Amino acid sequence: MxxxxxxxxxxxxxxxxxxxxxxxxxxxxxxxxxxxxxxxxxxxxxxxxxxxxxxxxxxxxxxxxxxxxxxxxxxxQGECAQTDAEILYKTIREVNNEYLTAGEKVQEFFTENMKSKVYKLAELLRGIDDAKAKISVKCEHPEWFEGLDTTAKTKEDYMFRRAQDRIRTYFYKTREELRKRSDLPQEKLQFLLFELHNRLKNSKYNGHYFDRRKYNENDILRCICDKDGNFICQGRWDKEQCFYNASHMINPYKSREERVVFQCWNLDHVKERSRSIIPAICDALKKESSLENGDATVLLSTQVLLDVKSIYNDLFTTKNIKLVHIMCHDKGAHSNKAGPYIML
CATH class of the missing domain: 3.10.20.10 (Ubiquitin-like (UB roll))
Incomplete structure (x- = not known):
């Protein structure tokens, strides 16, 4: 468009x-x-x-x-720039290297990857006023909004849009990958994309995931943080919870630093989007087309055969997505398999 x-x-x-x-x-x-x-x-x-x-x-x-x-x-093409979060911890590391490497306690602090410590580092260097975490409006905590190109007047509005951006990106990437497949029945593919897009628009692209105002909503519309905006790592894809002794936790509502570092936290698909969900969708579309073309007695409609709800849940909801700290984001192949997305 x-x-x-x-x-x-x-x-x-x-x-x-x-x-x-x-x-x-x-x-x-x-x-x-x-x-x-x-x-x-x-x-x-x-x-x-x-x-x-x-x-x-x-x-x-x-x-x-x-x-x-x-x-x-x-x-x-094929390259990527550093994110705001990466620039932050790189700057902190370089500017304060002499100070931070002095003493056993600080050296012990850096025995793990810098990314796993970055929000604690920001707290150490700048001092985070917990009381400001409860503030919502821009005029009362202007430094939180520093450097942002946004019309949002509250932290919650901004965080709502950031969650939308992440989910919207999953949709665009999925659509792009499926449209590249010339072997798929195009009419059925367009129906699926239309249905997924409508569901996303109705849910406002699940922006509520990062919006702490949604703490008391039902399971479908509830945020994944507590009422104060604290997010706890939900653990690697194959774990029930974060396996670090002190579970990773962050509150991007506290300060600009924690808001920036929150970009390092990932929404991770348990059943992988590219490796598992996309292939399962392709198989379902082909199977559905084969059934309809191969047997005149098959009168089931596209809406009945294709399990759009399960596809939507696996791609865009917390039924298959976990919020994880960068140290708990395993980019290797997951063993969980998606589908089949056919209801017979």
Missing amino acids: TMTTSKGFKITDADRKTRVGVAAKNIDELKTKTIQKFKLQLTPSEIRFQLSDGTFVESDEYLQTLKAQTLLIWVK
Whole structure:
């Protein structure tokens, strides 16, 4: 879907040394103008755009959802820029290296990966006022909103949108991967994507996951933090809970530092999206088509045969998604298998 009018964006490079304004109606125009502004010896197909939290903007439809003046980072295909969180802990490590490596206690503190300690490090260096965690509105805690390109007036509104962004990205990536499969029955695929999109719109892209105001809602609409905004790592995909002695915990509502570091926390699919769910969806679409074409007595409708609800739950809900600290995010192959997504 192309924007009918141009929207302005802030474009920077991976080093974030240069920032320019670009107005465009779609990604293709944005790429062309970015190449001109930065005088790149590249073609539009050789670059793509990334948000500061690491999310890639890969479709016109996703671009349209972004607010005007959103900061976009151009990178070469196959490359990625550092996220805000990565820049934070790198800066802390370099600027305070001499101080932090002095003494046994501090050295012991760094025996684990820097990422596993980053929110404690931010607390050590800057001091986090717990009382400010309860504040919601921007005018009472302006430093929390520092550096954000957002119209949100409360922390909860901002966190709601960040959860939406993560779930929306899963949809766009899934749609893109399925549309590349020319061997799938296209009519049935379009029906599935339409149904998934409608369910996501009805649920507001599950933005409630990070919104602490939703603490007292029912199981479907409840946030995954407590009423104060504390998130606890739910453990690696094959574990019931976080297996670290002191479970990983963070409250992005406390300070700008913890908000930034929260970007390092992942929504991890127990049954993997690319390795398991996508193949299971493809198998279901093919099987459904085969049944209908091969047996005239099969009168079941597409809606009955294809288990859209299970697909939706596995892709976009906490029935299959866990919030995990970066140390508990296992990127290796998971043994859990998705599907079959056929109801006979």
